[in-house]
Amino acid sequence: MQNRFSKKLKIAIYDFTDCEGCEVKLVSIKERLVHLADRFNIVNWRLGQEKIKDGPYAAAIIEGTPVTQDEIDLLRELREKSKLIISLGACASIAGIPGIMNKSERKKWYAKIYGANYKPKGIDALPLSAYVKVNHMIHGCPVDEDELVRTLEELLSGKTPRYRRYSVCLECKLAGNQCRLLHKKICFGPITQGGCKAICISGGSPCYGCFGVREEANIPALVKILRRFASEKEINNHVTMFFNQIPEYKNVFKQALKNYKK
Amino acid sequence: MPQKPNLIMERAKEYIAKIEGHGSLTINWEKGLVKLNVLEGERLFEGILVGKTLEEMHWITPRICGVCPIAHNLASLASSEAALGIKISNQTKLLRRLMQIGQNVQSHILHAVFLALPDYIGIDRITELNQKDPKKFAMALALKEIGDEIAYVVAGRNVHPTQTTVGGFHKIPNEKELRNLQDKIKRNIPKARALLQIFKSLNYPRLKVDLELLTQQNGKVISNKRAKFKISDYKKNIEEEVRNGSTAKFGAYKGGEYMVGSMARLYHGPHQKIALQSGLDFQNPFHNNLAQIMETVFELEDGIKIIEELLRNKLNNLIAKPSKNPPLRGVGAVEAPRGGLYHEVRINKNGVITYANIITPTVQNLTSMETSATTLLKQYPNASQKELKHLIEMLIRAYDPCITCSVH
Structure with missing residues (x-):
C-alpha cells in the first residue's frame, strides 16, 4: 500500500x-x-x-x-x-x-x-x-x-479502514424512528455497529445485527432489557439469524441468558 | 516435487463469466453434446426455514438471490398469506406489483446491459462502455437507477426489502413519494425506448430451437405446446432431477424441457404482436436479451398506470389479518425476472415452519439451456471449437441463469 x-x-x-x-x-x-x-x-x-x-x-x-x-x-x-x-x-x-x-x-x-x-x-x-x-x-x-x-x-489512500465506533441506535435516532425496545420488539441495534443508517428499522423490519457486534458492546445489558418482554427461545432465535457461527457473540448471549434473574 | 496447482487461474478459466453464480460447461465434441455443471455450494434454504416463523421467511428468502430478492420476498409473502388464509387489499396488490416492476427492471438491465451487452459490442466489461460511448453508458445507469428507485420507495431498499410484512406493508410510500416516482419513471421511458432500439439493432447469432414457453397466468401455468396446469399443482407437474456432481436440480414439465422468463411472458402476454413486429423470434433463445429490454419498456409503462390507480384512492396502511381457521399450508407463486418462482410452506399451530419447498426459474431453464446448446452445435457445423465455445457461453448468458437461485 x-x-x-x-x-x-x-x-x-x-x-x-x-x-x-x-x-x-x-x-x-x-x-x-x-x-x-x-x-x-x-x-x-x-x-x-x-x-x-x-x-x-x-x-x-x-x-x-x-x-x-x-x-x-x-x-x-x-x-x-x-x-x-x-x-x-x-x-x-x-x-x-x-x-x-x-x-x-x-x-x-x-x-x-x-x-x-x-x-x-x-x-x-x-x-x-x-x-x-x-x-x-x-x-x-x-x-x-x-x-x-x-x-x-x-x-x-493507503489507510487501514476503520470500523464505526457507534451503534445503530445513533443512526436510528437520526432517522427519527421510534425505539423498537420501547414497543417490546427485539432489537440488536444497541450492540450493533453503525454504518447501515438503520435502514431495516426505518422500513419496519427488525435489526438482527448484520453489521456485526460493535467493540465494547454490552450484550448482558441488552439481554436484561430483552428478557423483560421476550422469552429465552425468542432471543436465541434472533441470535441465530446472523450470529449462529460466531461463538464469541453466541456464547456471551448464552451466558447472559443463563445469568438473567427477574 | 509436484507443482502446486494454481486454483485462481484454473477456476477463473473454468467458470462461465458474467452470469450469477458458479457454473461451467462440458462439451463432448465427438457426440455433439453440451453439459452444464452447477458448482455453487449448497445453502439448504429449505432446511434453514424450518423452525423459523413466517415473518422471518420473507426476510430470509430474499437472501437466496441478491439479483432477484424482491421476487423471493413476494413469493414467500404469498405462500405465508395462503397458509394463514389472509386476503390482501387491492392497495397491497398494486404496491407489490410495483415492487415486481422495479425488480424486473433492475434485473433485466443488470443482465442484458451489464452482463450480456459486452459480448455484442466487443468489450470485456460494461465500464469500458463509458470510454467508448459515455451517453449510452449513462442511459444504462439511469435505467438501473429507476429500477432501484422503485424498489427503494416501495420495498425500502434496492437489495433485500425492509418494508414488507405478512398481510401488507410495515410502511407504505406517501402520495408525494409516489407522484415523484411516477414522474421519474415517465422521464426514463424515452431512455428505455432508446435502449430497445440498440437491442433491436444487435446482431444476434442465428439459432432455431422449438422452444416450449411456460408462464404463470391467472392462477395457472400455461404453455404454447401442452395443456395448462394449476399453480397449486406445481409439484405434480414440474419435476426436478437430481444429478450427481450438480448442486442444482434440473427441471422439466412432465419429462420435457421448457423455457421460462421474458420470452415466455411476452409470448403469452398482450404484447406478443408488437414483439413479433419488432423482430423478436420466439424460437431463438438469444433473443431473450431483446425480450428483456422490450419487457423493461412495458413494465415501466405499467408502472405509471399502477401509480395512477394507487393515487385514485386515499392511501391507507392496513395490514390484513389471518382467518380464523387457516389452512396452515400455502403455495406462493410469482413471475420473477427469470420466470415462474414457487414457494411452498407449512406451519404448525404456533406459526413455526415445519416444511418449505422452493422451485426457482433457473432450475426450470437449466435443461433447456443444455438442449439449446446441443442444437447450436448441430446448426453450426463449420464453426471452430473456439467459436462454438464462445457462442455457447453467449447462449448460456442469454438465458440469464441465476445459479445462486438454482442451488439455494
Missing part, C-alpha cells in the same frame, strides 16, 4: 457461495464505480468481466461463505497471494444467512432436499475468518453503498 499515488492497485474480486447481493450493491455505486474502476485495476471479477490475472494482489475483496472444499482451498491461495483480505458483506464476515444451517444438521437436509444418493459439495457455512486471517470486514446484509465507497477510498 506504499505506492499510493503511483501504480493502480491490483484488486481481485471474488464471490463464494452466497446471493451476490453485495456485488449488486457494488454495481449500484454507479458513477462512483467508474471513478473507482479508473483508479483500481480490478481483476478476476467473474460477475462483471472475463479479465483474469494471477496474484500478487494488493487486496482480494471476497463476498460469500466458503462452503465447498474448493472454495476453502481457493480462499487459502488468495490469502497467500494478497496483501489484504477484505470480506464483503455478512456471509464472508460472519457467515450470514447460510450460517443458520448447523454442520450437524447438513446431512439430514442433504438427504431431504437431494435424496439419499446425493454426494454433497458443501462442508459447513463459516465466515472467511474460520480459515484465514481477514484484514478488514465490510459488514452488512447487504453492504451499504457509502460504507463500500468509504472503505475502497481509504484503501486507495
Whole structure:
C-alpha cells in the first residue's frame, strides 16, 4: 500500500457461495464505480468481466461463505497471494444467512432436499475468518453503498479502514424512528455497529445485527432489557439469524441468558 | 516435487463469466453434446426455514438471490398469506406489483446491459462502455437507477426489502413519494425506448430451437405446446432431477424441457404482436436479451398506470389479518425476472415452519439451456471449437441463469 499515488492497485474480486447481493450493491455505486474502476485495476471479477490475472494482489475483496472444499482451498491461495483480505458483506464476515444451517444438521437436509444418493459439495457455512486471517470486514446484509465507497477510498489512500465506533441506535435516532425496545420488539441495534443508517428499522423490519457486534458492546445489558418482554427461545432465535457461527457473540448471549434473574 | 496447482487461474478459466453464480460447461465434441455443471455450494434454504416463523421467511428468502430478492420476498409473502388464509387489499396488490416492476427492471438491465451487452459490442466489461460511448453508458445507469428507485420507495431498499410484512406493508410510500416516482419513471421511458432500439439493432447469432414457453397466468401455468396446469399443482407437474456432481436440480414439465422468463411472458402476454413486429423470434433463445429490454419498456409503462390507480384512492396502511381457521399450508407463486418462482410452506399451530419447498426459474431453464446448446452445435457445423465455445457461453448468458437461485 506504499505506492499510493503511483501504480493502480491490483484488486481481485471474488464471490463464494452466497446471493451476490453485495456485488449488486457494488454495481449500484454507479458513477462512483467508474471513478473507482479508473483508479483500481480490478481483476478476476467473474460477475462483471472475463479479465483474469494471477496474484500478487494488493487486496482480494471476497463476498460469500466458503462452503465447498474448493472454495476453502481457493480462499487459502488468495490469502497467500494478497496483501489484504477484505470480506464483503455478512456471509464472508460472519457467515450470514447460510450460517443458520448447523454442520450437524447438513446431512439430514442433504438427504431431504437431494435424496439419499446425493454426494454433497458443501462442508459447513463459516465466515472467511474460520480459515484465514481477514484484514478488514465490510459488514452488512447487504453492504451499504457509502460504507463500500468509504472503505475502497481509504484503501486507495493507503489507510487501514476503520470500523464505526457507534451503534445503530445513533443512526436510528437520526432517522427519527421510534425505539423498537420501547414497543417490546427485539432489537440488536444497541450492540450493533453503525454504518447501515438503520435502514431495516426505518422500513419496519427488525435489526438482527448484520453489521456485526460493535467493540465494547454490552450484550448482558441488552439481554436484561430483552428478557423483560421476550422469552429465552425468542432471543436465541434472533441470535441465530446472523450470529449462529460466531461463538464469541453466541456464547456471551448464552451466558447472559443463563445469568438473567427477574 | 509436484507443482502446486494454481486454483485462481484454473477456476477463473473454468467458470462461465458474467452470469450469477458458479457454473461451467462440458462439451463432448465427438457426440455433439453440451453439459452444464452447477458448482455453487449448497445453502439448504429449505432446511434453514424450518423452525423459523413466517415473518422471518420473507426476510430470509430474499437472501437466496441478491439479483432477484424482491421476487423471493413476494413469493414467500404469498405462500405465508395462503397458509394463514389472509386476503390482501387491492392497495397491497398494486404496491407489490410495483415492487415486481422495479425488480424486473433492475434485473433485466443488470443482465442484458451489464452482463450480456459486452459480448455484442466487443468489450470485456460494461465500464469500458463509458470510454467508448459515455451517453449510452449513462442511459444504462439511469435505467438501473429507476429500477432501484422503485424498489427503494416501495420495498425500502434496492437489495433485500425492509418494508414488507405478512398481510401488507410495515410502511407504505406517501402520495408525494409516489407522484415523484411516477414522474421519474415517465422521464426514463424515452431512455428505455432508446435502449430497445440498440437491442433491436444487435446482431444476434442465428439459432432455431422449438422452444416450449411456460408462464404463470391467472392462477395457472400455461404453455404454447401442452395443456395448462394449476399453480397449486406445481409439484405434480414440474419435476426436478437430481444429478450427481450438480448442486442444482434440473427441471422439466412432465419429462420435457421448457423455457421460462421474458420470452415466455411476452409470448403469452398482450404484447406478443408488437414483439413479433419488432423482430423478436420466439424460437431463438438469444433473443431473450431483446425480450428483456422490450419487457423493461412495458413494465415501466405499467408502472405509471399502477401509480395512477394507487393515487385514485386515499392511501391507507392496513395490514390484513389471518382467518380464523387457516389452512396452515400455502403455495406462493410469482413471475420473477427469470420466470415462474414457487414457494411452498407449512406451519404448525404456533406459526413455526415445519416444511418449505422452493422451485426457482433457473432450475426450470437449466435443461433447456443444455438442449439449446446441443442444437447450436448441430446448426453450426463449420464453426471452430473456439467459436462454438464462445457462442455457447453467449447462449448460456442469454438465458440469464441465476445459479445462486438454482442451488439455494
